[in-house]
Amino acid sequence: MRKTASFATTAVSLAALFAGASMMPTAAGAADADTIKYGKEVAFDRKKGNCLSCHMIADGESPGDLGPPLIAMKARFPDREKLRAQIWDPMIANPGTRMPPFGKYQALSGKEIDAIVDYLYTL
DSSP: OHHHHHHHHHHHHHHHHHHHHHTSOOTTTOOOHHHHHHHHHHHHOTTTTOGGGTOOOTTOSSOOSSSOOOOSHHHHOOSHHHHHHHHHOTTTTOTTOOSOOTTTTTSSOHHHHHHHHHHHTTO
16 A cells, blocks of 8 residues: 555656646747846836736836736746737737737837747746
C-alpha cells in the first residue's frame, strides 16, 4: 500500500511540475524589458491606453473600477491572441462592453497593443 501511495504522490508532483513549467515564458515568446516598459508607459498614458481610468493595476495611481482588476493576466488569458483581441476589439467577445476597441478605432497601433499585452503578461 505504501508503494502505491508513494507512486501516486510522485506522479502528482511530476504533473504539477510540468503544468507549472508550461506556464513559464520561453526565450522565443518572452518579451524584452524595453518592450514591457514601453507597454506599461502606453497603458498608463492618459492620451493613449489610459487603462488606469477603468482598471486597477498593481503599481498604478488612482485606478478606476469599471473594468476588472488587471491581475494574473497570463492565467486569465493563457492564449496571448485572445488577450490581444480583447484589447483590439472587446465588442467581439462582449457586445455590451464599455471598453473601447483600441485597435479597431486606431486609438492604438498594433505595436502598442502588442507591448501592452507583453506588459500585462507580467502582472
